[in-house]
Amino acid sequence: MRFSTPLVPGTLIRRYKRFLADVQLDDGREVVSHCANPGAMTGLADPGMRVWLEPNDDPKRKLRFGWKLVELGGGHWAGIDTMVPNRVVKEALGKRLVPELSAYSNLRPEVKYAEKSRVDFLLSGDGLPDAYVEVKNAHLSRAPGLAEFPDARTERGLRHLDDLAAMVREGHRAVMFYLVQRTDCDRFALAADIDAAYAAGFERACAAGVEVVCYDCLINRERVELGRVLPVLE
Numbered sequence: 001m002r003f004s005t006p007l008v009p010g011t012l013i014r015r016y017k018r019f020l021a022d023v024q025l026d027d028g029r030e031v032v033s034h035c036a037n038p039g040a041m042t043g044l045a046d047p048g049m050r051v052w053l054e055p056n057d058d059p060k061r062k063l064r065f066g067w068k069l070v071e072l073g074g075g076h077w078a079g080i081d082t083m084v085p086n087r088v089v090k091e092a093l094g095k096r097l098v099p100e101l102s103a104y105s106n107l108r109p110e111v112k113y114a115e116k117s118r119v120d121f122l123l124s125g126d127g128l129p130d131a132y133v134e135v136k137n138a139h140l141s142r143a144p145g146l147a148e149f150p151d152a153r154t155e156r157g158l159r160h161l162d163d164l165a166a167m168v169r170e171g172h173r174a175v176m177f178y179l180v181q182r183t184d185c186d187r188f189a190l191a192a193d194i195d196a197a198y199a200a201g202f203e204r205a206c207a208a209g210v211e212v213v214c215y216d217c218l219i220n221r222e223r224v225e226l227g228r229v230l231p232v233l234e
Helices: 084-094 155-169 196-208
Strands: 008-016 020-025 030-034 050-055 065-073 076-079 106-113 117-124 131-138 140-143 146-149 173-180 187-190 211-219 224-229
Touching: 020 050, 020 065, 076 211, 084 106, 084 117, 084 131, 084 173, 084 224, 117 155, 131 146, 131 155, 155 173, 155 196, 173 196, 187 196
Parallel strands: 030 065, 131 173, 146 187, 173 211
Antiparallel strands: 008 020, 008 050, 020 030, 050 065, 065 076, 106 117, 117 131, 140 146, 211 224
């Protein structure tokens, strides 16, 4: 997935009201940027961090910049836009770059299912059970090399786990796809101390037959792409 326009660098002044951030651009301008992330963003929204914004000239948008990346040091990056993982996974699924799901030939996004949910992707193929794929963005890291999810309590995420388990009971495949949107992690775990209910729901879903897939990303100033498989720790 390529960014629509070249990113511009700056220094984070503050993030506030969840979806807004003040940034001092390198050219001296102070701008307000959209922050497409409702989570806690622990360790990724500290004042003074080096950030990269995507400019736009869309008259329908109130803000002319969207915050996309954080520089982590050591040549590493983190993506903060929670809309990006779905775009990355959709592109990878379309190119059959996910071995666990590469047999499927048809992909439909945002399909209604269960009682009041929309699954991120519904995959189908001749002679195959439908596969319900839910994508979650993971960019929390509190220990070197370890990515975690969630970074805040998520009742919606818990509902998705239960919905996926219901699909398995109906005879379908169901896959929870965690995309680690940072380049400095080599393993993944649930942040049970942040959301014990989600962790319990995860265990129930796995016991019901929901599959778990975790990949990291290749990230630079031009694009974000699917990376390598990461192990999921118990």
